[in-house]
Amino acid sequence: MNKYPQICRYCGGKVRKGRSREIYEKGDQPIYICTNCNAYVLCHRDTSLPMGKLANAVLRLKRRETHEIFDAFWKARGWSRDQAYRWLADQMNLPESAAHIACFEMDECEAVITLCRKNEREEVA
Secondary structure (H helix, E strand, O other), X not given: OOOOOOEOOOOOXXXXXXXXXXXXXXXXXXXXXXXXXXXXXXXXXXXXXXOOOOEOHHHHHHHHHHHHHHHHHXXXXXXXXXXXXXXXXXXXXXXXXXXXXXXXXXXXXXXXXHHHHHHOOOOOO
């Protein structure tokens, strides 16, 4: 399996490597972007390794919402980012390496939001 996207999972278009300034004026990270529908995924800084899965505008918005809720949740509990993602992996029965919002689909994002809301009032141990 190729870890670099080549074909868009939304429209079947060709995915090419570019720079994030095509999307964000001030950006200069590597990016994979569909030449047809503009679905994209950023790369880890100074690498060609995608941060997650190619996403369209709707999924990107859902991931952003999920991050806002999840980040507020773990910060309110005084956890480190690593502790938060270990908790998330455990709650979602995923290996830690797979517990990344940038890799999640809509249903997984909604599951994270539900988990955070369900546990937000729980006392921090």
